Amino acid sequence: MQQLSTRHLIAIITISEAGSVTAAAAELNVTQPALSATIRQAEEIVGIALFDRTSRRAKPTPAGLALIPEARRILIDVSRATQQLRDLAEGRIGHLSIASLPSAISEIVAPALRRFMAEYPGIRVAVRDALNTEVARAVKSGEADLGFGIPGEEENNLKTKTLFEDRFIAVLPAGHFLGERETVYWEDLRSETLIEGAKGSNTRASVRENLKIEGIGSAIECSFVPTTIGMVRNGLGVSVLSELACRIFANDDQIALRPLLPIVTRPISILQRADRELSPAAQLFMNFLEFLGDNEP
Numbered sequence: 001m002q003q004l005s006t007r008h009l010i011a012i013i014t015i016s017e018a019g020s021v022t023a024a025a026a027e028l029n030v031t032q033p034a035l036s037a038t039i040r041q042a043e044e045i046v047g048i049a050l051f052d053r054t055s056r057r058a059k060p061t062p063a064g065l066a067l068i069p070e071a072r073r074i075l076i077d078v079s080r081a082t083q084q085l086r087d088l089a090e091g092r093i094g095h096l097s098i099a100s101l102p103s104a105i106s107e108i109v110a111p112a113l114r115r116f117m118a119e120y121p122g123i124r125v126a127v128r129d130a131l132n133t134e135v136a137r138a139v140k141s142g143e144a145d146l147g148f149g150i151p152g153e154e155e156n157n158l159k160t161k162t163l164f165e166d167r168f169i170a171v172l173p174a175g176h177f178l179g180e181r182e183t184v185y186w187e188d189l190r191s192e193t194l195i196e197g198a199k200g201s202n203t204r205a206s207v208r209e210n211l212k213i214e215g216i217g218s219a220i221e222c223s224f225v226p227t228t229i230g231m232v233r234n235g236l237g238v239s240v241l242s243e244l245a246c247r248i249f250a251n252d253d254q255i256a257l258r259p260l261l262p263i264v265t266r267p268i269s270i271l272q273r274a275d276r277e278l279s280p281a282a283q284l285f286m287n288f289l290e291f292l293g294d295n296e297p
Contacts, residue, residue: 006078008042009071011035012050016060016068021053091120094281099144101202102129102224103245104268108148108163112288123281131223132202139271145282147271150202159274163289165265168206169246171232171239172256178238179256186210186260193237198223202266207240210264229255242266 011024015035018024025035043050050064060068087093100109109127117125128138135149139158151160170184178184178192190211197204198221207213220236222228225245232239233254246257270289272278278286 002045004042004045006075008038008045009075011038012042012060012064013068013071013075015039015051015058016064020056020058022056024058087122088280091281091284092122094120094123094279095126096123096146096279096281096285097126097128097144098146098148099128099130099135099138100148101132101135101150101245101268103166103242104148105129106248107244108268108289112285116285116288120281120284123284129224131198136271139273142273142276145272145279146285148268149271150266151269151271152202157274158271160269160271162267162269164268166242166244166268167263167265168203168210168240168260169243170258170260171229171241171246172258173232173235173238174254174256176238176256179258181258183261184258186262186264189238189240193220195220195222195228195231195237195239197221197228203240203242203245206264206266211240244268 011028014028015021015024018027021035021039022032025032028035039051046063046067048063049061050067051058052061053059084093098109105127113125113127117123128144130138132149132152135144135147136152136158138144139147147158151158170178170189172179172184178188194207194211194213196207201223204221220231222231225241228239228241229246229249229252231237233252240260243257249255250257270286272282
């Protein structure tokens with residue numbers, strides 16, 4: 001069934017205000033015959049006359065008078081919805097949800113957000129720090145628009161874009177004999193008490209693979225980097241973390257950070273759903289990350 005369109009509603013309101021089809025046509029910048037045809041079509045759609053017309057005047061019928069307030073409300077709603085969509089597209093309003101490895105938040109997400117929010121202050125932002133498996137799960141479920149983590153083979157329904165390669169380094173207590181060296185080898189750590197990441201941690205999996213750890217492994221497991229650093233500070237063992245995660249601890253005189261050889265890296269990537277378009281806010285934020293991707297943090 002054919003419905004009245006906004007074109008019909010605008011014509012009805014304009015004629016009622018102008019008092020004639022001729023005056024309304026001039027106001028709408030259309031011809032009088034074209035506007036008359038629009039009104040006839042509207043009356044055919046609703047099955048009742050909307051105007052009593054003479055050669056000079058057009059006066060709304062009772063049906064027309066009943067329609068006009070509803071027509072105004074509908075046009076206001078359409079205008080408001082149109083403006084809201086424009087605001088979303090142009091970043092004046094919106095919501096951005098991010099899930100990220102903690103290490104990527106301080107070095108990647110936060111610097112990009114600082115520039116982004118300065119340009120788009122009307123967008124609300126939610127940032128969730130999580131282990132890598134939780135980051136991927138949040139993106140898959142739609143809880144997060146974007147994720148920052150390590151892509152895995154099981155995440156083939158996610159689209160990824162690598163920002164840069166993050167390498168692993170040794171984290172040692174101050175005064176540890178390995179800290180006297182400029183470079184530490186993976187094999188040097190095999191006889192040390194190792195402070196591991198929690199299950200589900202990408203770092204834990206990579207470290208275990210390179211140190212050939214099987215079974216239970218370390219007696220100490222930590223979920224997040226600051227906790228691990230605290231354990232190392234207190235001489236409870238050594239650890240292997242990503243260089244990115246340790247940057248904020250570079251001047252900590254209670255630990256020593258040393259490059260590990262052979263070099264092992266992990267790709268820090270943007271994760272997004274492959275089967276869903278990004279929200280306008282997320283798409284705008286991606287522009288800032290593309291800039292970051294050309295300038296390694």
